[in-house]
Amino acid sequence: MTTAARRHGDRRISPVFLGIVAVTAVSGWAVWTGFATLTGLAVFLFVVGAWIVSLCLHEYAHARTALHGGDVSIGAKGYLTLNPLKYTHALLSIVLPVVFVIMGGIGLPGGAVFIERHRIRGRWRHSLISAAGPLTNVLFAVACTAPFWLGALDGVPWPFRFALAFLAMLQVTAAVLNLLPVPGLDGYGVVEPWLSHSLRRRVEPFAPFGLLAVFVVLWLPAVNGVFFDGVYAVMDAFGVREAEIWCGRDLFMFWRGTGDWCQVP
Template structure:
């Protein structure tokens, strides 16, 4: 398989990245709706249209630069609005809403695994279609696992902090609320310090498990 040009790489990366971020946010909104909060639905954020969720810098510029210059793929979308006080059981439901995003990424990783199988079987007869699908499936698995695992880190505004706030005493949630204005800065500093090196064994284990599930189809 020949090395991809920059344009080809971006074309192969764009669908899994946009779907990973879009469906992650839709999952938050859907879970909030199920728990009683209609805010995301009222603002049109349950849409599968990526344009409703795209952050020009976090969804487009940063991932594109990382893809071109190498390294991990990192990005974010506009957060789905959730009204804490409209939830049936606010503390518990906020944890469920937060957990919905990474759960959606895990399901998408499985879906991209299926696409890899399709691409693998098409590449012999239709290489112009099979090879891109095979690559796209692989990137889809990696992106979704990394996004899901990263979001479970307990640093606000990541989902992990809200999951823990839902199961730990209230003082933990208050502490997370005080840290949240500085959360993105803390996250960037931790990423620069090698946070992904800590997370990669988890990412690799989940990827290995998914590939093992589909290994009999290759």
């Protein structure tokens, strides 16, 4: 196989990712048209599918930025195919974020692509690589909320509207959490290149526990309340009401049977 052919194969979009996109599109169509008998199930499939797509794009953004930053090994690892099965830690990047969405409706950031940092020169490049993932979540949130802040909701079915609101909230929580300057999260990766070598060495052992620490702190009622007050404030700025997010969450968690009251405005 020639080098050019190998490079093309390393960047071909994976059938796995295309299958996830197809499931998302079909379930989104079912929510929009009311085709599905169980609207909640259709909302569930649509949100989970779109959430996995956003996770893949998050990791792709890290990988693509690293490639242009100097890490030419990225392609051979399969990170540019958008295939979630190619990630270093599929459990952290896909499974756990999806489980936490199902359990409580929070966009938990993952961590997956292995970047050979020694190949990259310049602190700005290192910071940009870390920031690329959360910025993808921000763009995804902007896209999901566009009908709200553009005033283009006329004719949008209520279940689809609620699903978009809930999906956008997941993107906002993922972006906010991932931008925290906590070891192991992308926010720390943004500031790490600017820290002294001695400080980085002292902090490094805590990196594997950063995400766990954030999760534990979020369980504290006071912290949880402040965090979600901030998230709802951001959503309100985008024109999405808190009630719409809750309706989307209730429809998503259809097995609890609490979303019936959200079927009408």
